[in-house]
Amino acid sequence: MKLWKLLEAARQSLLKNKTRSALTMFGIIIGVAAVIVMMAMGTGAQKNIEERISSMGTNLLMIRNGTNSRGGVSRGAGSSRSLTMEDADAIRREANLVVAVSPTVSVSGQVIGGGKNWYTQAQGVHMDYLYNRSWDLTEGSMFTDAELRARAKVAVLGSTVAENLFPDQSPIGQSIRIRNVPFKVIGTLEKKGQSSFGRDQDDLILIPVTTALFRLVGDRQWVSDIYASARTIEDTEAATEQITEILRRNHKLIDGQEDDFNIRTQTELTEMFTSTTAALTQLLMWIAFVSLIVGGVGVMNIMLVSVTERTREIGVRVSVGARGSDILYQFLIEAIALSFTGGVAGVLLSWGVAHFMETQQGMTMIIETWVVAAALGVSVSIGLIFGLFPAYKAAQLDPIDALRHE
Amino acid sequence: MQPVIQTSQLRKTYQLAEPVHALRSVDITIQPGEFVSIMGASGSGKSTLMNIIGCLDRPTSGNYKLDGIEVSGMGRDQRADIRNQKIGFVFQGFNLLARTSALANVELPLVYHRGKAFRNSAQRAKKCLERVGLGNRMDHHPSQLSGGQQQRVAIARALVNEPTLILADEPTGNLDTRTSLDIMGLFQELNEEGATILIVTHEPEIATYTKRCIEMRDGLVVADNQVEKQRNARTDLANFTTVTGI
Ligand SMILES: Nc1ncnc2c1ncn2[C@@H]1O[C@H](COP(=O)(O)OP(=O)(O)O)[C@@H](O)[C@H]1O
Numbered sequence: 001m002k003l004w005k006l007l008e009a010a011r012q013s014l015l016k017n018k019t020r021s022a023l024t025m026f027g028i029i030i031g032v033a034a035v036i037v038m039m040a041m042g043t044g045a046q047k048n049i050e051e052r053i054s055s056m057g058t059n060l061l062m063i064r065n066g067t068n069s070r071g072g073v074s075r076g077a078g079s080s081r082s083l084t085m086e087d088a089d090a091i092r093r094e095a096n097l098v099v100a101v102s103p104t105v106s107v108s109g110q111v112i113g114g115g116k117n118w119y120t121q122a123q124g125v126h127m128d129y130l131y132n133r134s135w136d137l138t139e140g141s142m143f144t145d146a147e148l149r150a151r152a153k154v155a156v157l158g159s160t161v162a163e164n165l166f167p168d169q170s171p172i173g174q175s176i177r178i179r180n181v182p183f184k185v186i187g188t189l190e191k192k193g194q195s196s197f198g199r200d201q202d203d204l205i206l207i208p209v210t211t212a213l214f215r216l217v218g219d220r221q222w223v224s225d226i227y228a229s230a231r232t233i234e235d236t237e238a239a240t241e242q243i244t245e246i247l248r249r250n251h252k253l254i255d256g257q258e259d260d261f262n263i264r265t266q267t268e269l270t271e272m273f274t275s276t277t278a279a280l281t282q283l284l285m286w287i288a289f290v291s292l293i294v295g296g297v298g299v300m301n302i303m304l305v306s307v308t309e310r311t312r313e314i315g316v317r318v319s320v321g322a323r324g325s326d327i328l329y330q331f332l333i334e335a336i337a338l339s340f341t342g343g344v345a346g347v348l349l350s351w352g353v354a355h356f357m358e359t360q361q362g363m364t365m366i367i368e369t370w371v372v373a374a375a376l377g378v379s380v381s382i383g384l385i386f387g388l389f390p391a392y393k394a395a396q397l398d399p400i401d402a403l404r405h406e
Numbered sequence: 407m408q409p410v411i412q413t414s415q416l417r418k419t420y421q422l423a424e425p426v427h428a429l430r431s432v433d434i435t436i437q438p439g440e441f442v443s444i445m446g447a448s449g450s451g452k453s454t455l456m457n458i459i460g461c462l463d464r465p466t467s468g469n470y471k472l473d474g475i476e477v478s479g480m481g482r483d484q485r486a487d488i489r490n491q492k493i494g495f496v497f498q499g500f501n502l503l504a505r506t507s508a509l510a511n512v513e514l515p516l517v518y519h520r521g522k523a524f525r526n527s528a529q530r531a532k533k534c535l536e537r538v539g540l541g542n543r544m545d546h547h548p549s550q551l552s553g554g555q556q557q558r559v560a561i562a563r564a565l566v567n568e569p570t571l572i573l574a575d576e577p578t579g580n581l582d583t584r585t586s587l588d589i590m591g592l593f594q595e596l597n598e599e600g601a602t603i604l605i606v607t608h609e610p611e612i613a614t615y616t617k618r619c620i621e622m623r624d625g626l627v628v629a630d631n632q633v634e635k636q637r638n639a640r641t642d643l644a645n646f647t648t649v650t651g652i
Pocket residue numbers: 420422426427428446447448449450451452453454455
C-alpha cells in the first residue's frame with residue numbers, strides 16, 4: 001500500500017471522529033507545549049543570567065576577606081580582616097596576568113546633597129574599578145591618580161543616587177556631604193540595573209579609596225575587597241593562582257595553613273547560576289515527560305478502541321488481500337498522525353504562551369529551532385511507541401473472526 | 407484445462423472440549439467457467455469449506471490446489487496475496503467499508519495489489535461499477551444505497567482484480583425475493599461471460615439458478631449433481647414483477 005494512501009486513510013479516519021481525536025491529542029498538545037515553554041524559559045533565564053553576570057565586570061576576580069567557605073569550617077566571608085592596601089599594590093606590581101586592581105572599602109550612611117537626603121553606600125575604590133566592573137561614566141570624569149594620592153574629596157554618583165539627590169539638574173560640580181564630610185561631584189555612572197542577586201547596583205557613590213580610608217573610616221590599611229581583572233578569560237585560573245601566592249606570602253601563611261582570603265571568579269558564578277537553572281529545567285522536563293507519557297497512553301487507549309470498533313473493516317481489508325503488515329502500517333500511521341498533529345498543535349500553543357509571557361510577564365523566552373524539532377520528533381516517537389501495540393493487535397486478527405465480528 | 411479448485415481429503419477439525427469435525431474428507435473439483443452452489447443445513451460445514459477455498463483459513467489436513475497451485479501449506483502473507491490476485495469475495499452482509507464511496511470500496515483490492523497489473527485502479531473500479539449497473543452511484547456511500555445496490559457494489563469489488571474464482575457466502579441471505587433474483591441474474595450473466603462462481607446457500611430455490619449443486623451434511627459431500635432444470639433469474643424476475651405488480 002502506498003504511503004500517500006495510508007496518510008489519506010489516516011486523515012479520513014481521524015476526521016471521522018473529530019472530537020475524540022482532539023481529546024486524545026490533548027495530552028500530547030499539553031506535553032509538547034510544556035516542553036517547549038520550559039525550554040524557552042530555561043534558555044531565556046540562562047541568557048539573562050549570562051548577561052547579568054557579564055555586567056558584573058570584565059574577567060572579574062573578587063578577592064574577599066575570610067576563609068573560602070569550601071575549605072572546611074568557615075568563619076564566613078569578610079568576617080576577618082586580612083586584606084590591605086599593600087596587598088593590592090603587591091598584586092598590581094607582581095601579578096603579570098592581572099591587568100587592573102582596585103582595593104575597595106565600603107561606608108554606608110546618610111548622604112546630603114541638592115537639599116535632599118539619601119541613605120546609600122560610599123565605596124572607596126581605585127580608578128581601575130571602572131575597568132574591573134566594565135563601567136562607564138555618563139557625565140564628567142573619574143578621579144585621577146593625583147586625586148587618589150591627594151585623598152581628594154571628590155565623588156562619582158551612581159545613577160540611583162544622582163536621580164534621587166539631583167532629579168532636575170546635572171550633579172556635576174555640586175557639593176554633597178557623606179557622613180558630614182563635603183565632597184565635590186565630578187561624574188555620574190552609567191545605569192547598570194539589578195545584579196544577579198537582585199541588588200540595585202546603581203545605588204552607590206564612588207570615592208577614592210584613600211579618601212575613604214583616611215577621612216571616613218579612620219583606618220589606614222584594611223580594605224574589605226580587592227577587585228582584579230585577569231588579562232583574558234582563559235587566564236582567570238592562572239591569575240587566581242598568582243594572587244593566591246602573593247597574598248599568602250604577604251600574609252605570612254605557612255604551608256598547610258588555610259588562606260585567610262577567598263577569590264571568586266566570574267566563571268564560578270556563571271556555573272553556580274547555570275547549575276541552578278539546569279536543575280530547575282530538569283525538573284520541569286520530567287513533568288513534561290510525564291505528561292507526554294500520559295498523552296501516549298491516551299493515544300494507545302483510543303487506538304485500541306479504534307481497532308475493536310473497526311474489526312470488521314480489518315476483516316474486509318484482509319479478505320481482499322491486505323497483509324498483516326499493511327494493517328500494521330495503517331494503524332501505526334494513524335497513531336503517528338494523531339500524535340504528530342497533537343505535536344504541531346502543541347508547538348503553536350507554546351508559541352502563544354511564550355508570546356504571552358514575554359509581552360505580559362516581561363519574561364525572556366527563547367524558543368530554539370532544535371527544541372521545536374525535538375518536540376515534534378518526540379511526538380512522532382510517542383505515536384510510534386504507543387501505536388505499536390494496538391497496530392500489532394489489529395494485524396494479528398484472524399480474518400474469519402474479524403469478518404464475523406458484530 | 408486445469409481445474410480452478412481441486413481438493414482431496416480436505417479435513418477441518420476444531421479443537422474444543424471435544425473435537426468438532428467441521429469437514430471430514432472433502433474431495434471437490436471445479437473447472438473453469440462452472441457455476442456451482444454448495445447446499446446444506448446450518449452447521450453442515452459450508453462456510454468452513456468456503457473459507458478454506460477462499461484461503462482465509464487452512465485445512466487441518468488434506469490438499470487443496472487453486473488454479474494449479476498447492477495453497478494448503480501457505481503462510482499468512484502468501485495466502486493474502488493469493489486472495490488479492492485470484493479470489494473475489496461476496497458476503498451475506500455485504501461487508502463494505504462504511505463512510506467510503508462505492509468507488510473507493512471497489513478499488514480496495516487494487517490498493518493492496520503488489521504487481522504492476524493495474525495501473526489505473528480508479529478507472530478499473532469505475533468500469534466494474536458500470537458493469538454491475540451502478541455507474542451513476544460511484545460517489546454514494548453504502549448507507550445511501552439499498553441492500554441490492556450494496557451487494558452489487560460488493561460484486562463489483564469481487565470483479566475488480568479479475569479473479570480466477572468468485573466466492574459468495576449466502577449472497578442473497580439478507581435480501582428480499584425480488585432483489586435476490588436480481589443478484590442471481592447478475593451472477594448468471596457474469597458466469598455466461600466466463601466467470602467461475604461458487605456460492606454457498608441453504609435455500610434450494612437459489613441453487614436452481616446455478617449449473618451444479620453440491621450438497622453437504624455433517625462435513626461431508628453427500629450429493630454432487632448438475633442442475634437439471636436450470637432456471638433463468640432474469641425471466642423469473644420479469645414474471646415475478648408481473649405477478650406481484652411491484
Ligand atoms: N471457529 C470455530 N470454532 C469451533 N467450531 C466451529 C468454528 N467454526 C465453525 N465451527 C463448527 O463447525 C461446524 C460447521 O460450521 P460452518 O462451516 O459454519 O457451517 P455452515 O456454514 O454450513 O452453517 C459447525 O458445527 C460449527 O459449530
